Amino acid sequence: MSNLVEGILGQLGAGGVAQIAGALGSDNGTTNSALAAAIPAILAGMAKNSSDEAGAESLTSALDDHDDSVFGQLGDLLGGGGDGAKILGHVLGAKQPQVAQNLAGSSGLDINTIMKLLPVVAPLIMGYLSKQKQTQGLDARGVGSMLNQERQTTEKSSPGLGGLAAILDADGDGSIVDDIMGKLSGN
Numbered sequence: 520m521s522n523l524v525e526g527i528l529g530q531l532g533a534g535g536v537a538q539i540a541g542a543l544g545s546d547n548g549t550t551n552s553a554l555a556a557a558i559p560a561i562l563a564g565m566a567k568n569s570s571d572e573a574g575a576e577s578l579t580s581a582l583d584d585h586d587d588s589v590f591g592q593l594g595d596l597l598g599g600g601g602d603g604a605k606i607l608g609h610v611l612g613a614k615q616p617q618v619a620q621n622l623a624g625s626s627g628l629d630i631n632t633i634m635k636l637l638p639v640v641a642p643l644i645m646g647y648l649s650k651q652k653q654t655q656g657l658d659a660r661g662v663g664s665m666l667n668q669e670r671q672t673t674e675k676s677s678p679g680l681g682g683l684a685a686i687l688d689a690d691g692d693g694s695i696v697d698d699i700m701g702k703l704s705g706n
Contacts (some may be wrong), residue, residue, distance in 0.1 A: 521559065521672040521673055522672075523558070523562060523648075523651075523669045524559055524562075524673075526647060527558055527643060527644060527647045528551070528555065530587065530590050530643075530647060535590065536550055536551050536554065538593050538597070539554070539636070542597040543628070543632050544632070549628060550628075550636075552626055553622065553628045553632075553633065554640065556622050557626075557633070557636060557640045558644060559673040560622060561607070561611070561637070561640060561641055561644055562644065562666060562673070563673065564610040565578060565610055565644075565666050566663075566666035566667050566669060566670040567670075569662060569663040569667075570663065572659070572660075575659040575660060575662060575663035577609075579652065579657075579658065579662050581606075581609075581645065582648055582649040582662070583649070585642065585648075586646055586649050586650065587649065587650040588646070589601070589643055589645070589646035590647075593639070596638075596639045596642060597639060599638075601639075602642060603638025603639060603640070606644075607637055607638060607641050615637070619637060648662070648665075
């Protein structure tokens with residue numbers, strides 16, 4: 520497991536996992552596994568989006584609107600509060616249903632439960648990344664680099680990001696690099 524995933528799960532703690540599991544009607548182990556899959560999926564989307572300067576600047580600016588106090592607001596997030604859906608719209612866009620289906624296939628949770636989990640996880644990730652940005656003094660390039668390193672670590676431990684790379688690969692050629700380069704050139 521990567522540093523960011525471990526950090527987010529660590530800050531969430533067993534009590535937070537249990538609270539999410541209870542709200543989803545799942546057991547703690549399955550919920551923890553789903554979180555351990557959902558976090559890298561969202562981080563991979565963030566890494567892809569921050570691979571160009573404009574995307575990195577946009578994400579870094581958005582991090583200024585978040586902080587790690589969100590970990591103490593799980594009840595609000597589980598009740599549908601927060602901006603999780605908006606974050607997912609920016610990060611995953613139209614690929615969100617495909618990502619959810621992939622996570623459902625690998626996590627033990629059904630797709631409807633995954634669709635409830637993702638908007639809870641997204642603000643937690645933003646809060647944690649905001650803390651990292653502040654404590655490490657990261658600018659947009661530093662945030663982008665941190666996310667790219669995270670993506671590389673995840674790909675080494677889970678080749679193809681457990682199928683997520685294929686979902687993020689817009690043209691289906693097996694590489695997300697050309698899709699990123701196309702985005703940079705405006706194609």
